[in-house]
Amino acid sequence: MSNGFLSQEEIDSLLNGGGSAADEPQVQEEIITDIEKDLLGEIGNISMGSASTALSQIINQQVNITTPVVSVTTINELKNTFEVPNIALEIKFTEGIVGKNLLVMRIPDAAVIANLMMGGDGKVQTNEISELEQSAVSEAMNQMMGSAATSMATMLTREVNISPPTSMIWNDNENMQVADIDGDEKIVKVSFKLNIGDLVDSNIMQLLPVETAKKIVGIMMGQDVPDNQPAASKAQSASEPQRTVQAAPQNDYVPPVQEKPIESHPAVEVHRADFQPLGGSKSSGQPRNIDLILDVPLEISVVLGKAKKSIGDILALGTGSLIELDKLAEEPVEILVNGKRVAFGEVVVVDENFGVRITNIISNSDKIKSLGK
Structure with missing residues (x-):
């Protein structure tokens, strides 16, 4: 204070409660609430239960996928925490839900699944898989996600369709990239515990964009209109004015009910149905029924x-094999x-x-x- 007057800095300090605007604590908006996390976890638990059943039928082993943990992260954060190498299967929702879905599995776990699918005992330890093994694992993961989508359709009471999958191998943290998702963009991670008999005790994870996760939660809470509704009907329902129905004024007068006399009708004569024989003979000039289909190839x-x-025996076949x-x-x-x-x-x-x-x-x-x- 100088000459009995307050400076501009002192006035700003008083207006801000003794501190500047930069010193005020910033309230960060929560991207996914606890209720939404619980819903996503329950949906993931049920859908992955169906996926584990599908995988169990493919590899003829007991498969358990349980204990979902829902969190919010980014691709760049996953690079520092998730183990590599791993295989990622990207599937897009084409009907019922808008968005994409990413299922990520460790390469050693994928090698066990591929070995079991080819008739092996699953006792392999490697960090590399061949193109044939990658194709086999991609098909298994595709069957898993197909079963999961069917289960989701039952829960969401709408048809859910997915696109053909696209698989990719993440050998190191540098190539952990997803199309249309920035490295710093917030995504929802649903982590599951994976058990395959006594061969695999690991984890797999499901990655969803926040928009897709919000979409699924909105459907579960009844706050969303099905995406397969035609655009014209959506526009019509949006532009259609609300109609107000007014009730008729009530009073104590009740009009009497007029009874109509019962009319008598003449008796109806009933005859037995008489059908003509099907087909005809060649002598009468009419073709028989069998003649009409004699030229069907x-x-x-x-x-x-x-x-x-x-599968192992089929892959071993070659020229000259019996x-x-x-x-x-x-x-x-x-x-x-x-x-x-x-x-x-x-x-x-x-x-x-x-x-x-x-x-x-x-x-x-x-x-x-x-x-x-």
């Missing part, structure tokens, strides 16, 4: 035999018409072409017996 195929092999069928050489072959077995026969050669001589035609009783077996 049917596909005839012959089954020499079948064999069941594992595949043993489940039939003896002298056994008759099956003759199928449009995929239905109708007869048996033997293979012959006609003018340097293979042919089949019919030896037995299956009767209706034989078909019933085969169905009973």
